[in-house]
Amino acid sequence: MVDYDRRKLIASNHTFTHILNFALREVLGDHVDQKGSIVLPENLRFDFSHGKPVKPEELKKIESIVNEQIKDEMDVFAKEVYPDPVRVVAIGRKVEDLLSDPQSEEWLSISAELCGGTHISNTREAKAFALLSEEGIAKGIRRVTTVTLDYALKAAELASSLGQEANEASKTEGSLLEQKVRSLNGRVESLPIPTAKKAELKVKLSVLQAFHLS
Numbered sequence: 001m002v003d004y005d006r007r008k009l010i011a012s013n014h015t016f017t018h019i020l021n022f023a024l025r026e027v028l029g030d031h032v033d034q035k036g037s038i039v040l041p042e043n044l045r046f047d048f049s050h051g052k053p054v055k056p057e058e059l060k061k062i063e064s065i066v067n068e069q070i071k072d073e074m075d076v077f078a079k080e081v082y083p084d085p086v087r088v089v090a091i092g093r094k095v096e097d098l099l100s101d102p103q104s105e106e107w108l109s110i111s112a113e114l115c116g117g118t119h120i121s122n123t124r125e126a127k128a129f130a131l132l133s134e135e136g137i138a139k140g141i142r143r144v145t146t147v148t149l150d151y152a153l154k155a156a157e158l159a160s161s162l163g164q165e166a167n168e169a170s171k172t173e174g175s176l177l178e179q180k181v182r183s184l185n186g187r188v189e190s191l192p193i194p195t196a197k198k199a200e201l202k203v204k205l206s207v208l209q210a211f212h213l214s
């Protein structure tokens with residue numbers, strides 16, 4: 001399915017640790033702190049402080065903020081800053097701009113972090129972003145697993161074809177409907193689809209179940 005080289009996949013997922021961190025704070029609040037991340041070619045695991053499960057509608061919002069940044073085709077800028085020296089990575093604005101007016105409120109709306117990692121050079125290179133799971137891993141710590149590139153496009157495609165199948169299933173009844181709902185439930189649970197979509201599909205299927213199979 002995916003024929004990108006490993007470096008490209010890792011760079012893409014790494015850049016999205018920054019964008020995800022930004023989006024999580026936007027939606028959940030400033031208490032969100034990155035607690036760790038594992039960047040792999042096939043996905044990104046990102047741990048952060050938050051005291052309760054992230055709601056499906058919040059996940060949907062987070063996912064859409066990140067996808068907006070891909071659509072906006074933002075350049076990723078990196079610059080060594082002396083005397084320390086540290087490397088600053090800013091997405092969508094030149095590091096020089098930030099340094100020229102460090103107190104400006106404008107920077108609250110962009111991602112800027114200290115980082116020595118390898119990045120893609122423009123957010124459009126990631127193609128798409130999907131948030132595939134959200135779970136608690138310790139007290140006050142949540143973990144999300146996310147994907148970019150074809151993995152993300154594929155996840156969105158899968159979700160929409162399952163949605164299509166659920167619509168088709170609603171036109172059937174009796175044991176055929178029962179069979180279809182059972183099959184769909186299994187796949188909605190196990191396939192890599194965006195978490196927010198997963199929640200929507202589960203609601204749809206439970207409605208089908210309640211109204212047609214009671």
Ligand SMILES: [Zn+2]
Pocket residue numbers: 014017018089114115116117
């Ligand atoms: Zn980084």
